Amino acid sequence: AQSVAQPEDQVNVAEGNPLTVKCTYSVSGNPYLFWYVQYPNRGLQFLLKYITGDNLVKGSYGFEAEFNKSQTSFHLKKPSALVSDSALYFCAVRDPAGGGNKLTFGTGTQLKVEL
Amino acid sequence: DGGITQSPKYLFRKEGQNVTLSCEQNLNHDAMYWYRQDPGQGLRLIYYSQIVNDFQKGDIAEGYSVSREKKESFPLTVTSAQKNPTAFYLCASSVGDRYTEAFFGQGTRLTVV
Numbered sequence: 001a002q003s004v005a006q007p008e009d010q011v012n013v014a015e016g017n018p019l020t021v022k023c024t025y026s027v028s029g030n031p032y033l034f035w036y037v038q039y040p041n042r043g044l045q046f047l048l049k050y051i052t053g054d055n056l057v058k059g060s061y062g063f064e065a066e067f068n069k070s071q072t073s074f075h076l077k078k079p080s081a082l083v084s085d086s087a088l089y090f091c092a093v094r095d096p097a098g099g100g101n102k103l104t105f106g107t108g109t110q111l112k113v114e115l
Numbered sequence: 116d117g118g119i120t121q122s123p124k125y126l127f128r129k130e131g132q133n134v135t136l137s138c139e140q141n142l143n144h145d146a147m148y149w150y151r152q153d154p155g156q157g158l159r160l161i162y163y164s165q166i167v168n169d170f171q172k173g174d175i176a177e178g179y180s181v182s183r184e185k186k187e188s189f190p191l192t193v194t195s196a197q198k199n200p201t202a203f204y205l206c207a208s209s210v211g212d213r214y215t216e217a218f219f220g221q222g223t224r225l226t227v228v
Contacts, residue, residue, distance in 0.1 A: 009155070034216055043119075043205055043219035044158075051214050090157065096213045101146050101165050102173070103209075103217055107157035 002027045002095035006106035013081045013113055021076040021089050021109045029097025033074040035065055038088040038108075047089075050074060061085070081113045118142065121206050121220035128193070128200070128227050136191045136223045138206035144218075145211030147189035151175060152203040152222075161204075164189055165211060193225065201227045 003026045013019045025031050032051050036044040048059025055067045065076045076089060091106045119140045128134045140147065146165050150158040160173030164183040178197025183189055189208075193200045203224050207217040 006157075032213055036219075041203075041222070041224070043121075043221045044207075046216040046218070049216055094213050101209070101211065101213060102160065102163065103148065103207075104160070105150070105158040107155065 002031075002093050002102070002104050004091050004093045004104055004106040006089075006091055006109045008109050009107075010110040010112065013111070015083050015113050015115050016080050019078050019081040019085070019111065019113070021091075021111060023074045023076065023091030023106060024072050025074060025091075025093045026072065027093060027095035027097070029095055031074075032094040032096060033065075033067065034092040034094075034103070035059065035063070035074075035076050036090045036092065036105075038090065044090060047076070083113050083115060086111055086113045119206060119208055119218055119220035121204075121223050124221065124223060126223055126225045128225060130227055131195045133192055133194050134225065136193065136204055136206075136225070138189045138191065138220060140187055140189075140208045140218075140220075142208055142218065143186070144208035145186070146209045146217075147183065148207040148209075148217060149173075149179070149181065149189070149191045150205045150207065152205060158205065161191065200225055 005024045034049045035047040038044045050057045050067045058064045088108050122137045148163040149161040162181045164170035180192045205222045206220045209217040
């Protein structure tokens with residue numbers, strides 16, 4: 001079975017500082033990994049994905065994520081946080097070896113960027 | 116504009132009543148999904164469909180039903196058997212291969228009164 005863990009319910013960071021939102025996964029094969037962002041009472045917006053190739057993936061709004069197979073992690077990062085980055089972030093995984101198209105989400109991490 | 120439309124945005128239901136949430140997409144996507152979002156629990160998969168006239172149960176299908184008679188439509192019915200239906204419901208679609216991301220609608224907030 002595929003699963004995703006986001007160990008932090010909330011992350012606080014000062015504007016201008018780097019931010020990291022953590023994600024670890026469990027799959028039987030090689031994972032396909034995704035990050036989404038959600039603003040209040042809205043749907044999810046896609047940020048970036050890792051399918052294969054370079055472990056550092058760049059996405060929308062200056063976000064990037066690093067795939068680490070040995071640590072089964074896919075942490076979301078941004079070099080300099082903005083107040084407007086404050087939102088709920090979700091990591092998601094597909095397991096092509098066993099899960100078909102099923103997309104499994106983590107519980108989400110609330111990011112708060114303060115002045 | 117291409118996208119996914121969920122309606123209504125807010126829905127109130129009396130206990131014991133069935134209610135149907137609408138999801139329509141004009142992205143020509145093969146796969147469609149229904150998720151339920153509760154605070155602190157993230158998104159949990161209710162049902163998904165990879166092709167017309169076919170769908171599979173997700174992790175929390177009990178008390179829900181779906182149909183996929185048309186490629187662009189994937190309505191979700193919340194039945195009276197669902198014990199705790201108050202939640203935010205999200206519909207999504209994707210091309211259908213395993214590599215592409217899913218696109219989400221704006222959600223329907225269902226409240227049982």
